Amino acid sequence: xxxxxxxxxxxxxxxxxxxxxxxxxxxxxxxxxxxxxxxxxxxxxxxxxxxxxxxxxxxxxxxxxxxxxxxxxxxxxxxxxxxxxxxxxxxxxxxxxxxxxxxxxxxxxxxxxxxxxxxxxxxxxxxxxxxxxxxxxxxxxxxxxxxxxxxxxxxxxxxxxxxxxxxxxxxxxxxxxxxxxxxxxxxxxxxxxxxxxxxxxxxxxxxxxxxxxxxxxxxxxxxxxxxxxxxxxxxxxxxxxxxxxxxxxxxxxxxxxxxxxxxxxxxxxxxxxxxxxxxxxxxxxxxxxxxxxxxxxxxxxxxxxxxxxxxxxxxxxxxxxxxxxxxxxxxxxxxxxxxxxxxxxxxxxxxxxxxxxxxxxxxxxxxxxxxxxxxxxxxxxxxxxxxxxxxxxxxxxxxxxxxxxxxxxxxxxxxxxxxxxxxxxxxxxxxxxxxxxxxxxxxxxxxxxxxxxxxxxxxxxxxxxxxxxxxxxxxxxxxxxxxxxxxxxxxxxxxxxxxxxxxxxxxxxxxxxxxxxxxxxxxxx
Amino acid sequence: xxxxxxxxxxxxxxxxxxxxxxxxxxxxxxxxxxxxxxxxxxxxxxxxxxxxxxxxxxxxxxxxxxxxxxxxxxxxxxxxxxxxxxxxxxxxxxxxxxxxxxxxxxxxxxxxxxxxxxxxxxxxxxxxx
Numbered sequence: 057x058x059x060x061x062x063x064x065x066x067x068x069x070x071x072x073x074x075x076x077x078x079x080x081x082x083x084x085x086x087x088x089x090x091x092x093x094x095x096x097x098x099x100x101x102x103x104x105x106x107x108x109x110x111x112x113x114x115x116x117x118x119x120x121x122x123x124x125x126x127x128x129x130x131x132x133x134x135x136x137x138x139x140x141x142x143x144x145x146x147x148x149x150x151x152x153x154x155x156x157x158x159x160x161x162x163x164x165x166x167x168x169x170x171x172x173x174x175x176x177x178x179x180x181x182x183x184x185x186x187x188x189x190x191x192x193x194x195x196x197x198x199x200x201x202x203x204x205x206x207x208x209x210x211x212x213x214x215x216x217x218x219x220x221x222x223x224x225x226x227x228x229x230x231x232x233x234x235x236x237x238x239x240x241x242x243x244x245x246x247x248x249x250x251x252x253x254x255x256x257x258x259x260x261x262x263x264x265x266x267x268x269x270x271x272x273x274x275x276x277x278x279x280x281x282x283x284x285x286x287x288x289x290x291x292x293x294x295x296x297x298x299x300x301x302x303x304x305x306x307x308x309x310x311x312x313x314x315x316x317x318x319x320x321x322x323x324x325x326x327x328x329x330x331x332x333x334x335x336x337x338x339x340x341x342x343x344x345x346x347x348x349x350x351x352x353x354x355x356x357x358x359x360x361x362x363x364x365x366x367x368x369x370x371x372x373x374x375x376x377x378x379x380x381x382x383x384x385x386x387x388x389x390x391x392x393x394x395x396x397x398x399x400x401x402x403x404x405x406x407x408x409x410x411x412x413x414x415x416x417x418x419x420x421x422x423x424x425x426x427x428x429x430x431x432x433x434x435x436x437x438x439x440x441x442x443x444x445x446x447x448x449x450x451x452x453x454x455x456x457x458x459x460x461x462x463x464x465x466x467x468x469x470x471x472x473x474x475x476x477x478x479x480x481x482x483x484x485x486x487x488x489x490x491x492x493x494x495x496x497x498x499x500x501x502x503x504x505x506x507x508x509x510x511x512x513x514x515x516x517x518x519x520x521x522x523x524x525x526x527x528x529x530x531x532x533x534x535x536x537x538x539x540x541x542x543x544x545x546x547x548x549x550x551x552x553x554x555x556x557x558x559x560x561x562x563x564x565x566x567x568x569x570x571x572x573x574x575x576x577x578x579x580x581x
Numbered sequence: 582x583x584x585x586x587x588x589x590x591x592x593x594x595x596x597x598x599x600x601x602x603x604x605x606x607x608x609x610x611x612x613x614x615x616x617x618x619x620x621x622x623x624x625x626x627x628x629x630x631x632x633x634x635x636x637x638x639x640x641x642x643x644x645x646x647x648x649x650x651x652x653x654x655x656x657x658x659x660x661x662x663x664x665x666x667x668x669x670x671x672x673x674x675x676x677x678x679x680x681x682x683x684x685x686x687x688x689x690x691x692x693x694x695x696x697x698x699x700x701x702x703x704x705x706x707x708x709x710x
């Protein structure tokens with residue numbers, strides 16, 4: 057039975073039960089036929105309604121005989137053939153569940169004595185098959201004598217087993233949910249539009265060290281304290297206005313430990329989308345943060361600890377090569393050169409790894425500025441001149457237009473250096489590497505570095521931006537790079553909101569390019 | 582002082598290897614007079630007598646680090662310009678070093694054959710008093 061129907065029937069039943077007029081009608085004798093007919097049809101209608109409603113009417117003549125009359129539905133409710141029942145109060149009470157007898161009796165006595173205006177009781181009664189059903193029994197004293205003694209006690213019994221079972225299931229579900237929410241490793245608190253706490257979980261109490269009494273129903277300001285409330289107030293209001301806020305916070309737990317939290321404030325809406333409350337979830341991210349701090353520490357130590365011995369090796373080899381320990385034989389000179397080149401490769405690898413870590417972890421903040429791009433290109437080419445010479449290639453900067461690019465100068469010079477280094481490395485001696493920049497739509501700028509090399513092998517194209525990806529170019533050339541240059545370049549360009557790629561250049565060679573947002577505005581330094 | 586050439590360099594580094602490499606690079610190859618100290622304390626004890634034209638200080642040292650050594654030397658009235666030496670250069674620290682009036686920071690690893698020229702170049706750009 058659905059809830060609304062149930063309510064209608066209850067109201068109908070209760071109306072019938074508490075309407076003495078209807079009951080008195082049945083006892084009218086010698087009344088006019090017309091009135092009798094009307095009454096009779098009213099009673100029929102009532103009985104029909106009651107039959108369809110599963111409500112059993114009881115009518116207890118308390119004046120003399122100890123006799124209770126119950127409508128046919130009562131027997132049906134207990135699992136018998138429906139029939140009128142006439143029984144004593146004792147017989148009726150014998151059906152009540154032993155645990156419920158006392159409070160049924162107390163409630164009935166209170167109604168009979170007029171202590172309570174109505175009788176309304178929920179209890180269990182035994183059915184024919186010895187199982188129990190829950191009934192809601194409602195009624196009132198419909199007439200009293202001049203001394204106030206009850207004469208009639210009438211009302212209805214309704215089988216509410218289904219409702220009780222549903223309520224129990226609901227309670228059980230609620231308990232499971234409650235346990236689930238309590239075992240969640242996140243502190244949760246829900247507050248209404250009046251900023252009073254509607255709900256919280258155990259983790260919230262553990263985090264704050266507050267008792268449930270100090271939280272339930274209290275205002276957020278009271279719960280969090282003046283100082284903390286001043287900090288969270290904008291988020292409380294934002295959530296109640298329908299916005300979500302997410303931030304990190306460091307607090308002291310009741311044991312005095314510093315706890316890193318990720319905090320989320322979110323609105324809760326009803327089915328119409330109206331904000332009715334807000335939820336705050338605090339995740340303990342201390343361990344993640346600790347790991348992060350450990351990693352930072354590791355990076356700092358690694359950078360120092362790896363570079364220190366490399367400094368000594370590089371220095372000693374340099375001095376040997378410089379003839380500090382006397383002129384070297386050709387063989388010795390060759391061996392020292394190998395050792396030194398590998399030493400330098402290790403240094404580059406360490407530097408690149410640290411760079412990559414800094415960029416991907418989001419550390420190493422970018423200093424974004426509007427850059428006069430031709431000047432940056434010239435600077436990058438200038439600082440690459442040293443190694444370019446050793447490869448016997450020439451850089452050609454195509455007369456660049458007035459272009460401005462939004463980005464971090466040092467990082468972009470690093471990207472350019474990587475592209476120039478690769479271009480020089482893979483170009484035939486005596487060839488030209490062309491650097492150019494041109495405007496794209498929406499004031500983006502494409503910067504290209506084009507070599508005259510052999511091109512990128514088909515099988516390598518998809519991996520070229522991966523870390524430690526190196527095309528099989530023979531030992532000599534592989535040894536020169538760390539295999540991280542393009543991975544770093546891609547990370548930098550992407551963190552600046554741009555894109556990077558390459559094409560086979562018409563007429564041979566490869567063109568590497570990256571596009572970055574620029575602007576047509578003048579740079580105002 | 583402005584017409585003077587860079588001759589006397591006081592090196593402070595806690596690592597023996599670096600001290601010998603830099604000592605050779607600046608002394609035997611660079612032709613400078615080099616006083617090598619293994620700690621800030623030792624530098625403080627020798628600075629006055631040596632009267633350096635330039636201080637070359639390792640940044641990370643136990644007890645008294647590069648910055649601490651420089652401040653202590655300045656407190657004792659030593660005005661010679663300084664250059665830091667480090668294997669852990671953080672871009673965000675450069676501004677702070679500049680505020681201390683250092684001429685520059687040389688990252689490790691360095692090329693021992695070019696170190697002398699690097700120092701001289703930085704030294705020539707020192708503010709003239």
